[in-house]
Amino acid sequence: MKLVTSLTSPYGRKVRVVLLEKKIPFRLQVENPWLPDSPVSSLNPLGKVPVLVLEDGESVFDSRVIVEYLDHVSPVAHLIPGEPKSRMMVRGVEALADGITDAAVAVYLEKKRSSEQQSRDWLVLQEKTLFRGLEALSEALGEKPWYLGNSMTLADVACGCTLGYLNLRFPEIDWRTAHPNLARLADKLATRPSFMETVPVI
Numbered sequence: 139m140k141l142v143t144s145l146t147s148p149y150g151r152k153v154r155v156v157l158l159e160k161k162i163p164f165r166l167q168v169e170n171p172w173l174p175d176s177p178v179s180s181l182n183p184l185g186k187v188p189v190l191v192l193e194d195g196e197s198v199f200d201s202r203v204i205v206e207y208l209d210h211v212s213p214v215a216h217l218i219p220g221e222p223k224s225r226m227m228v229r230g231v232e233a234l235a236d237g238i239t240d241a242a243v244a245v246y247l248e249k250k251r252s253s254e255q256q257s258r259d260w261l262v263l264q265e266k267t268l269f270r271g272l273e274a275l276s277e278a279l280g281e282k283p284w285y286l287g288n289s290m291t292l293a294d295v296a297c298g299c300t301l302g303y304l305n306l307r308f309p310e311i312d313w314r315t316a317h318p319n320l321a322r323l324a325d326k327l328a329t330r331p332s333f334m335e336t337v338p339v340i
Contacts, residue, residue, distance in 0.1 A: 140165045142181060143188035146338045148239045148303035149201035150188035155295050156205045158332035160212045202232065205292060217292040224286055231278055231285050231293035235300040238271035242300075246307050268311075275300075276317035283326075290327075298327040306338045 141157065141164050143150030157164050171178040171187050179185040182199040190198040190207070198204050209218045219225050241264040248256055248264070275297055279285055285293035301324045304311055314321040327333045 139163075139193060140167055140191040141188055142167045142169055142178060142191060144168060144170055146303075146306065146340060147187050148299045148338070149236070151302065151336045151338060152201050152296055152299045153188045153190065153204050153208070154336045155299065155332045156208050156217060156292070158335060159217065159290075159295075159330075160208060160214045162208060162212050162214075202229075202236070205232075209292070217290070217295065219286065219291065228286055228291045228293040231275070232296040234271055234274055234278070235293075235296035238268055238275070239300045239303055241265070241267040241271065242303060242307060272313055272317060272320070276320050279319050279323060281319060284323075290330075294323060294327065298324055298333060302333075302338060306340070 139162070141150070141153060143153065143166070145168055154166070169176055169178050169187065171185055176185075178187055178189065181189045181191060181197045184199065186199065188199070188201055188204060190204045192198065198207055206218065209216060218228055244264045245261060245268065248261055279297075284290055285297070297320070301313065301320060304313060314324075
């Protein structure tokens with residue numbers, strides 16, 4: 139299978155981490171979906187990365203759909219629990235982390251526009267979402283070593299990728315001081331080969 143993504147996409151990083159943790163062989167095709175001649179739109183009608191291209195040529199898109207598929211493809215390192223309540227919690231944290239990322243991406247893109255074109259109200263709205271989301275991520279983790287049980291799940295992967303994106307695009311946000319439990323989780327994840335291999339680069 140082939141993963142089409144950019145090296146800065148936090149959603150793409152989430153999929154890459156899952157592929158590496160589950161030891162699923164894949165080819166990486168790096169693309170910038172913003173370029174007019176990008177092939178991404180021919181694989182995903184929404185024109186977004188990541189896109190997982192299966193051996194039969196079928197495209198799977200949206201990171202949450204991709205990781206759901208991958209967790210069933212290989213029995214190695216199950217990251218999404220089967221028990222309904224635990225599954226809901228893990229997928230809920232993933233949705234929360236992705237929502238924070240959505241807000242962060244919206245802020246980043248808005249700030250790339252000229253100052254005259256930027257909407258201050260839009261920026262304030264997205265920044266509030268971002269900071270509320272971080273507080274919720276921190277509260278959900280509490281003092282536990284992982285979001286669920288004694289091993290890493292997709293909840294931890296998603297959180298780690300979101301925090302990595304904030305480090306990349308918004309180093310001025312001091313989430314480590316505000317949420318030391320998230321900092322401890324991020325530091326633990328950073329020692330895993332899957333996270334070391336997928337550190338986002340510009």
